[in-house]
Amino acid sequence: MPAKGANIQVRVRTVEAPESERRERSDPSGVRVLAVDRAFVTRRGQVAALGGMSLRAAPGEIVAVVGPSGCGKSTLLELICLLQVPDAGTVEADPAALMPQRDLLLPWLDATDNAALALRARGMPREQARAAARPWLERFGLAGFECSRPAELSGGMRQRVAFLRTLLAGKPVLALDEPFAALDALTRLEMQGWLASLLAREPRTVVLVTHDVEEAVVLADRVVVMSPRPGRTVAELEVALPRPRHRTDPKVVALRERALEALGIRG
Amino acid sequence: MTAPAQSGEGALGDVLRADAGVARADVRLWNATFRLLLGWRTVLILLLLFGAWELYVDLGGANTLILPPPHQIAQALYDDRSLLWSNFLVTAREILLGMLAAAAAALALAVSLHLSRTLRAAVYPLLVASQAIPVTLVAPLLVLWLGFGFGPKLIVIALVCFFPIVVTTVDGLAAVDPDLLKLMRTFDASRASTFRHVELPAALPGLFTGMKVAVVFAPLAAVFAEQSGSNSGLGYVYEQAIPQLLTARAYAAVFILAAFGISLFAVLTLAERRLLPWAYEPRGEIAR
Numbered sequence: 001m002p003a004k005g006a007n008i009q010v011r012v013r014t015v016e017a018p019e020s021e022r023r024e025r026s027d028p029s030g031v032r033v034l035a036v037d038r039a040f041v042t043r044r045g046q047v048a049a050l051g052g053m054s055l056r057a058a059p060g061e062i063v064a065v066v067g068p069s070g071c072g073k074s075t076l077l078e079l080i081c082l083l084q085v086p087d088a089g090t091v092e093a094d095p096a097a098l099m100p101q102r103d104l105l106l107p108w109l110d111a112t113d114n115a116a117l118a119l120r121a122r123g124m125p126r127e128q129a130r131a132a133a134r135p136w137l138e139r140f141g142l143a144g145f146e147c148s149r150p151a152e153l154s155g156g157m158r159q160r161v162a163f164l165r166t167l168l169a170g171k172p173v174l175a176l177d178e179p180f181a182a183l184d185a186l187t188r189l190e191m192q193g194w195l196a197s198l199l200a201r202e203p204r205t206v207v208l209v210t211h212d213v214e215e216a217v218v219l220a221d222r223v224v225v226m227s228p229r230p231g232r233t234v235a236e237l238e239v240a241l242p243r244p245r246h247r248t249d250p251k252v253v254a255l256r257e258r259a260l261e262a263l264g265i266r267g
Numbered sequence: 268m269t270a271p272a273q274s275g276e277g278a279l280g281d282v283l284r285a286d287a288g289v290a291r292a293d294v295r296l297w298n299a300t301f302r303l304l305l306g307w308r309t310v311l312i313l314l315l316l317f318g319a320w321e322l323y324v325d326l327g328g329a330n331t332l333i334l335p336p337p338h339q340i341a342q343a344l345y346d347d348r349s350l351l352w353s354n355f356l357v358t359a360r361e362i363l364l365g366m367l368a369a370a371a372a373a374l375a376l377a378v379s380l381h382l383s384r385t386l387r388a389a390v391y392p393l394l395v396a397s398q399a400i401p402v403t404l405v406a407p408l409l410v411l412w413l414g415f416g417f418g419p420k421l422i423v424i425a426l427v428c429f430f431p432i433v434v435t436t437v438d439g440l441a442a443v444d445p446d447l448l449k450l451m452r453t454f455d456a457s458r459a460s461t462f463r464h465v466e467l468p469a470a471l472p473g474l475f476t477g478m479k480v481a482v483v484f485a486p487l488a489a490v491f492a493e494q495s496g497s498n499s500g501l502g503y504v505y506e507q508a509i510p511q512l513l514t515a516r517a518y519a520a521v522f523i524l525a526a527f528g529i530s531l532f533a534v535l536t537l538a539e540r541r542l543l544p545w546a547y548e549p550r551g552e553i554a555r
Binding site for chain 1: 444449450451456460461464465
């Protein structure tokens with residue numbers, strides 16, 4: 001059940017290549033990335049991050065994006081969040097909230113205020129924002145730590161606060177940038193299970209960027225495999241397996257192997 | 268720890284324990300500040316220095332009119348206590364208000380420079396250049412312009428003190444992680460909202476660092492401003508004492524200023540730890 005302040009906005013924003021017109025639509029469309037090119041100018045000259053990248057996430061679908069380091073995965077998320085504009089192609093997405101790789105919690109705020117940041121950013125008074133965040137903290141296994149500052153939380157807890165902060169932004173699309181990459185292996189496993197059960201209760205359109213193929217297969221409805229830079233889709237794997245999934249399940253293992261093969265890695 | 272017999276007792280116990288925790292933290296904070304102000308190592312160094320100084324003068328190393336021994340300075344501190352105290356109050360007021368003006372101006376300027384790229388490009392180099400203009404040149408002109416009163420002192424102190432505060436605050440504002448700014452954008456935060464919730468709090472430690480650097484120069488600036496034209500203050504006492512060969516009194520004035528400078532630094536450190544505890548969170552200590 002969506003809590004107060006976490007209601008989903010259904011306005012759709014569209015960004016096309018600069019010469020195209022900007023459209024506003026009202027039906028939920030998830031995420032559509034079509035033949036997008038994106039390059040950056042660096043000290044070593046022009047670097048093409050994405051070349052002809054396409055991706056589709058239906059509303060409520062969990063799409064994992066895996067690819068080698070530096071294949072433009074983060075760029076893809078920033079395009080979906082409308083933080084960047086494509087050089088060519090179209091990006092069409094419901095409003096999306098970003099969850100960066102590092103938790104980036106504000107050290108001067110306690111867990112509740114950090115979780116409520118998106119509400120405060122929109123101008124909600126502090127007490128109201130805290131009241132809206134509090135029941136969620138309990139549901140996220142953070143009861144008793146509502147008033148702890150980030151320095152007093154473990155890595156897994158910090159990541160959960162960061163995830164809650166993104167969730168409470170109330171956007172239909174969650175853009176998760178390697179959310180568990182900074183965690184130790186055990187905490188990561190625990191958090192993957194936690195995220196799977198959370199998304200079962202709170203369905204959102206999710207674009208999950210990860211370098212962990214197993215994580216992708218366990219969590220996602222579909223796995224998109226990207227090529228090295230300039231990144232584009234080289235394979236798409238449907239993960240039509242019931243949840244909860246176990247990493248030792250032969251079907252999960254087989255899909256993982258297929259994804260690794262598409263990445264050019266043989267087990 | 269034994270389990271409480273009743274829930275009421277337990278709750279009360281929690282409150283008391285929490286209180287005791289706060290009290291302990293307070294005591295630790297005060298101890299730390301006191302150590303900063305006058306730790307035993309500092310006292311030892313001072314005793315050695317003063318002892319050497321005393322011996323040097325007593326053994327005929329210097330004329331006592333040029334270098335009075337510490338006991339004469341202590342004597343002057345006591346004998347001239349009412350004169351020194353009343354003039355200290357004048358100088359202390361100049362320093363405190365000058366620092367306040369410097370901090371306010373610096374914060375306003377740092378925020379403007381941060382928010383406007385154009386302004387920053389235009390004004391920052393001038394700001395740096397302004398620090399090359401010797402205050403020795405400006406202070407007498409200010410006296411001619413504004414008279415012997417409080418105004419010129421305030422301006423001179425603020426001029427000397429505001430620059431380090433601007434630099435550290437601008438750096439603090441600019442040091443915010445760009446990913447955090449992207450995050451705020453996806454939360455539909457306005458520029459003002461991002462500034463208020465993210466950038467300004469992040470810059471507060473920088474503001475305090477700048478103030479701690481600046482406060483050390485404030486007494487110097489005050490003395491200089493007073494010497495450029497005034498009829499009160501410790502700088503004035505110093506200026507008057509030297510030609511009268513009351514060297515011990517002049518040194519006494521310098522001692523008071525030094526002690527005041529240290530105290531201000533300690534007070535700022537204490538205030539910073541009280542107001543920004545998150546900037547001092549233990550990050551794990553290295554065993555020795």
